[in-house]
Amino acid sequence: DYLDQEQPDIFCIQESKAHKEQLASEILEDHGYRTYWHSGIKKGYSGVATFCKKEPLYVQEGLGIEKYDVEGRVLLTEHEDFLLYNIYFPNGQKDEIRLKYKLDFYDDLLPIINDQVESGNNVIVTGDWNTAHHPIDLARPKENINTSGFMPVEREKLDEYVAKGWVDTFRLFHEEGERYSWWTYRFGARERNVGWRIDYFFVNEGMADICIDADIHDEILGSDHCPVSLVLDF
Template sequence: MAVSVSTFNVNSIRSRVDLIVRWLTEKRAVDILCLQEIKCESEQFPFEAFESLGYHCAVNGQKRLNGVAICSKLPLSSVKTLFGNDTLDREKRLIEAQVGDTILLNCYIPRGGMEGEERYDYKMAFYDALRNYCKSLLDAGRNVLLTGDFNVALTDLDVYDPDVFEGAVGFLPEEKRKLKRLIETGFCDCYRRLHPKSRAFTWWDYRSAGIWRDEGMRIDYIFASGDLCEACLSAEVDLWTRRRRTPTPSDHAPLVATFSQL
């Protein structure tokens, strides 16, 4: 049975829940929804809205900032919100659950800053810690699906104009190296594997109304290991939620991938 998986930075789940429910009921009833930047404590998550649609939800929330969640129509087991690593556990940016035989990791990488700033160092350290954690899972022979907002556009194809982003946070050389090293632990980029030369973005600046000119970045990804990579049938950005005027959209759009099995 095919399984659809979406990653979506919602930029406040309580501000966006009506829009997401409309998307799930009117446009695309995905099987697994990985949410980032929910900006609420776990107990404030709108469980009922998702449970009424048949989802089981696991949440790692934080007051006003960060926070991640997994909502799945398939059973979730072995939910993990603490990883025994000071960098990964410093803020609520990572959640893990098992779906069938697959380990699903949903993350919200720090936005970072310019080199020399503490925010930059934290982002680099988070990438290193996440890479080491993923490597331990892959070395143990686990099937891993890694989703989320990685706050890095990897190549020139992942921004609308490389000259505009040169020297900017999210497109710095060391950031791209860190993301590449993470992928090289044993993942494929599902979208890029299926669309090797296409431009499709997942984030557009609110301030410039860039969505209407498609002036964006691809910073949200679904990475799959081994057999899961081969099982990926499709991957696309769904612009339906981002092009709404009401309810107010997130500055991101969901990326959706379909797998023949998990």
């Protein structure tokens, strides 16, 4: 319903938990979109999908780094005016091994996208980043200072992206707090708006001037996340 009503030019999904062959044809073919999928080897885990009204110039599954690509975390699509990375960033909550994996992912992605910008491309990086950057980005920052998703070591990784010129587009248009994109299913968190803002559109600095709107659509139900959007004017 959301897709039919809003009709975005491009629609990105993270944690799809599905392989393309498992899905009904109407999901893949209806709505007027071409669909692209990168699924993990493990069934029912991770995965990303990008729906495009106009066929991309190029599609790449993964980063070319095996330890990430086996989990189905990245889809790169090339469009006329920009490159789009649709990414499901790792969650570090399980243990120290997964936290290191998450931090390594941030470290390994940054030079890849920086190289794309240095080569003259405009780049959008969107998805579930699995980290709230600042205290304003979650309802209970003090209580979660040692929780993966808001640990200083994770937030510092986002600082590194910003230091390299990457722009959190939502904050170009919204300075207010209490705007979140994810809520746990427990404790009535969504009804009480006890959430986290962990879903972002980051763009290279040169794209900031053509961003004309970015928003969070927390009225849309159906998941523990809600859609976030970015509107560009070329």
